[in-house]
Amino acid sequence: MMSQANKTDVLIAEELLLQANNLSHKFDYELFRDINLSLYKKESIAIIGTSGSGKSTFLNILSSLLKPTSGNVVFKSKDMYSIKQNELLRIRRDDFGIIFQAHYLFRGFSAIENLEIATLLSGEKIDEKLLKALNIDYVINQGVGELSGGQQQRLSIARVLTKKPKIIFADEPTGNLDKDTANIVMNTLFNYIENNNAGLILVTHENELAMKCNKVYKLEDLKLQEIK
Template identity: 55%
Template structure:
C-alpha cells in the first residue's frame, strides 16, 4: 500500500522544469530529494502535497487522485493527513509558541504527544511569543506544529536549514521515529547529503525526472 504515488508528473513555467517523475512511498518509508538550486525540488513537493497542480501526470495521496478530486478533498487532506514543513516557518507571530502548536492539534482533532517538545528541545520555550524566539527555535516549533496533527505523510522542505549539525540530527531522529511509530511517510527536500543518506531512498531531481545517481 502506498501513501503517495506519483505517476508521470511533469511541470513547466516558461521552460521545462522536470518531466516524467515517478515514485511511491509506503508507510514507514522516507525519501530524500536532492538536486541543484532551481531544479524544481520545492515545486515537486508542492505538487505532491496538494498545493500546486502539475501540467501533466497524476498524484495519488492517501488513496485520493488529488487533482481529479475537488478542492474540498484537498482541504481535508491538508487538515487531517498532510503535514508540510516549509523553509519559512509561517508561524503566527502574535501568538505564543504553544498556541501555534495547540491550534494545529485542535484543527486536526488529534491529541498531541507532548514528549515531542522535549525531544525537539523546545519545551522550555513554549510560553514565549514567536517573535522572541531565535530562527532555529521557530523552525523547531513549526516542526512540532506539524507533528501535533499526527499526519499520515510529512513533506519537509529543508527542515533543518536553520539548525546546527547536532540539532539537525536530533530533529531528523524525531521525524524518523515518528514515521516508524505512526506508520507514516516522509518526503524530504534537503541539500544535506548526510541526512539524505539516512532515508529509505535517495533520489536526484533532473529535468528528465528522478534518478538514483547524482
C-alpha cells in the same frame, strides 16, 4: 480464491501512501518529464539536485499545493488534482504535514498557543515528549517573536507533528539549524514515521542528510535518478 499475485498486490496497496504517475511540469522552461514515485508506510525519501532543478516545485506538486502540467498524484485511491477543492483542502489539513523553511507560525501568540491551535483542528493532544525531544519544552510559554530562528523552526515542526499527519513533506527542514540540532530534528521525524505508520518526503541540498533516508533520488536531466 485470491491468487498469490493478487494477494501481493493487495498487500502492497495497503502499504502505499502516495503515488505520483507520469508527472511533468514546466514554468518558462521544462523542469521534469514523466516522473514516477511511490511512498510506502514507514518510508523516508530524499530528493536532491542542483539549485533550480525543480525540487521544491516537485514537492509542492506531491503535497497538494501545485497542479502539475500533466500526470497525477494518487492519495487514498484518489487523484488529488481531480477531486473537489474542499476535499483537497481536507486532505491537506488532516493527512498532510507540510514543513517549509518559511514557517507559518502565528506571531501574536505564544508557542504553546500555536500548538493548541493544531490540537483544536485535529483533536489530538500536545505530546510533551515530542517537545522535550525537540528541546523546546522550556520555551513554550514565550511569544513566538521571542524565540530564536531555530526554535521557531522546531516549533513549526512540533505543530505539524501534533496534528498526526500520514505524510510529512519537508523542504530543507534543517536549513537554519546547527548540526546537533539538525540531527535531533531528523531523528524526531524518523521516529515519528516509524511510530505512526507515516511517510516522509524530504527535499535537501545536503547529501549527508539525504543518505539517512531509505531512498534517495536526484532530480537531473528532467528525470529522477535513483541514488540509493
